Amino acid sequence: MSEHGKACVPGLFTDDNGARLLGTRCSTCNTPYFPKVTRCHNPRCSESRLVDASFGGRGTIWSYSVADFAPPPPHKHDKPFKPYVIAVVDLDEGLRIVGQMVDGLDQASVGAPVTLVIDTLYHEDGQAYSTWKFKRI
């Protein structure tokens, strides 16, 4: 458990040595996957050979939007609902990934540099639950 609480879904990420998403990579075709897969999904790959891989660090914003209203379940959020920025980020390590931003809309722009972080997503029964997010560099 990190300072930001228990993982909202266990096994997807770690905050032990910096924020990392836990995925896999096919060593035949070099395709990165998050979350983990048990077979390479690339139809042109000659042989599925998956190894554990983690992803994090820097990336740039491909695009972004705002959740101005609370999404329906199974999303969970603190009340009252506070709008958040959603970014689609191209990580330097080769993954295009979606996530919330810890920063506000004024920090979001296409092409802006960000880094992957672990941050609190919601609270339930006095317990904080965390997820991955992006922070503007």
Add this chain to the structure above:
Amino acid sequence: MQDVAVVGVGLHRFGKTGDDVVGNKSVTELCRIAVERALKDAGVSWRDIQAVSAASSRFSGGKGWGLNGNDVVEEMGSTGIPVYNLSAGCAAGGNAFNVGYSLVAGGVYDMVLVVGGEVMPKGMIQTSGVEEATDPEFLRQRCVGMPGPSFWATLARRRMHDYGTTEEQMARVTVKARKCSVGNPYARFQKEVSLEDVLKSPYVSNPLRLFEICPVSNGAAAAVICSAKRARQLTRQPVLVASSAVATIGFDDALPRSLAVPVPNGPSRHTEVYAAVTRAFEAAGVGPRDLSFVELQDNTCYYELAFPEEWGLCQPGEAERLHAAGETLPTGRMPVNPSGGFVSFGEATTAMGVFQICELTWQLRGESGARQVPGAKLGLAQTNGLGGNATAAILKR
């Protein structure tokens, strides 16, 4: 393969639970009314229907198993005919049309009913139906919280970056869509809105506003399809199916629809939609510039701009200019959604593919009144849905 015709279509007007239009009608009642209208329009009786191809709802009826076609058959009279219940997210109606078409084209049946209907829960669509850590859609909603409107909003924002599209230009697409809906007796919204109305409506997901995103609606649609040979016994000028195609997403699709994909080398497009539309063009032996009009899935005004470009109806980045020049109106050179589209109807998710077949049929018969595309000869209908499903159908007169 034999030629297939659409000989009867019917809609129940779209509305919102509790209003004067749909009230508290069940999905089966909405479907029954649409089916009765389609049968009457075709001049056939329920006993003439040899099979049903139905869209499966996740939200209403179907005994909770998506058995909405079985509900329709029970309601109309249990003749013992085969029922195919098709699930494809918001593309289910288009999928049901494709399966019905394929069964008639292949000579399995001579006359098939295609039907879809919905009674939708309030608010944004809950895309994941399960709470399982192995379901990518569950993870996307639990860990991030990115409902449909936010997906569309990231695409709209990217377009603003790529082409300099302004919020006002997007708002003008809604103004045009609602202008088309005036006089359409089946649309949920039948009044024009002003540019100011749209720009004053609140953001649902910045940069997209309430009036720029289709709400959920209750409604139903039905179509009677049969062999062209049988159709000529029923009518002198049947509407023919030039092609019907289905496709799913490609591995190289890099739009943000799941948690993560490999970073692509170039620009991205909706690969499943492109594949379905391209297959439909090829099977019909026509090209994008041959179309008289299209009915496309405008969950948001963004798609009226993006899809015609992705399919080659116009050049990338050209759509705003065509809209501004009135070319996407029914009287323009590239009419888009003369019905008013999803933005005017709201989305009764699994009915939409069949709703489009109804509009295409009326347009090709010249029965569309104020929204008529003059001299319409060839129309394209397109849907896409969760899971990377897409459909396209081309109808001709």
